[in-house]
Amino acid sequence: MLPLKTICATVKYFPVHWENVAVDEKGVIRPGRKISWGVPHSIDDDDDNEKPHKEEGKPLRFWQQVRQLYFTFEQGKVPIDFYYQYGGILEDFRSESIDEVRKRLDWFRLLTVMVEWAKTGRLAPLWEKFGPPQESKDCKPVFFVNDDSELNIKFSPWISTEAGEVLFHTPKNDEQLLQATWEAVTNAVGKYLDGIRLAPIIQEQPQSGLILWGFIAKGALQAAFLDWFFQEIAHMNVTTCQARGCQNIVLLPRKIFCSERCRQREKKSRQRHNKRTGL
Numbered sequence: 001m002l003p004l005k006t007i008c009a010t011v012k013y014f015p016v017h018w019e020n021v022a023v024d025e026k027g028v029i030r031p032g033r034k035i036s037w038g039v040p041h042s043i044d045d046d047d048d049n050e051k052p053h054k055e056e057g058k059p060l061r062f063w064q065q066v067r068q069l070y071f072t073f074e075q076g077k078v079p080i081d082f083y084y085q086y087g088g089i090l091e092d093f094r095s096e097s098i099d100e101v102r103k104r105l106d107w108f109r110l111l112t113v114m115v116e117w118a119k120t121g122r123l124a125p126l127w128e129k130f131g132p133p134q135e136s137k138d139c140k141p142v143f144f145v146n147d148d149s150e151l152n153i154k155f156s157p158w159i160s161t162e163a164g165e166v167l168f169h170t171p172k173n174d175e176q177l178l179q180a181t182w183e184a185v186t187n188a189v190g191k192y193l194d195g196i197r198l199a200p201i202i203q204e205q206p207q208s209g210l211i212l213w214g215f216i217a218k219g220a221l222q223a224a225f226l227d228w229f230f231q232e233i234a235h236m237n238v239t240t241c242q243a244r245g246c247q248n249i250v251l252l253p254r255k256i257f258c259s260e261r262c263r264q265r266e267k268k269s270r271q272r273h274n275k276r277t278g279l
């Protein structure tokens with residue numbers, strides 16, 4: 001594998017406003033006569049746009065706002081204001097069915113919640129999802145959500161060959177539970193990312209030698225997913241170089257510095273520093 005050290009990527013999201021949203025008798029949501037392109041929506045960290053606030057006064061991130069829409073739909077409501085501001089939740093910018101939207105939002109809600117549980121070590125709700133340890137001769141996947149669609153979250157039991165017998169088993173202890181959770185989550189994340197386009201972005205004033213890539217979000221759910229992915233998942237297990245002024249990713253077998261050059265550079269700078277301070 002060729003290790004790509006650095007690619008510069010951004011998330012591109014152009015919401016399409018849906019005005020006069022209506023729901024027909026089949027449960028399909030559509031904009032009224034008018035749709036209009038919004039301005040590019042930034043979902044970066046320091047977004048100072050006005051946002052709904054939680055009780056503690058901490059603004060909700062875009063992905064959290066989208067996640068909460070699940071409950072709006074569960075209450076049988078359609079978030080008109082959200083559609084006005086951001087347009088469709090799914091990929092089609094002309095119409096979408098309530099059932100499909102609810103299903104996808106349920107997927108997103110559970111995916112993000114499972115990651116929260118895994119990161120904070122809340123094992124009880126995870127055990128509830130996986131159920132008690134099971135052993136079987138058939139490989140029966142454990143589905144957490146949407147078992148009938150491509151967009152699911154599932155765990156495929158591990159194979160073991162004890163005493164010459166082939167058996168499939170689900171997690172047996174806490175450590176395996178976490179491992180299985182990450183397996184299920186990364187699997188679902190990978191499948192969803194596969195449907196998002198990554199394309200070079202033409203910049204008006206390009207910096208020489210820099211090609212900027214963009215994940216092109218179609219609809220609010222893809223934008224929310226990318227927002228969540230880059231905040232919560234992408235940087236996990238990634239170490240960056242400890243040399244001053246270097247942000248390169250450290251690839252195994254290296255552990256602290258990205259390269260011999262950075263290691264030497266940092267060593268010399270430390271020696272100079274020690275000399276100055278007389279250590």
Ligand SMILES: [Zn+2]
Pocket residue numbers: 241242243246247248257258259262
């Ligand atoms: Zn470095």
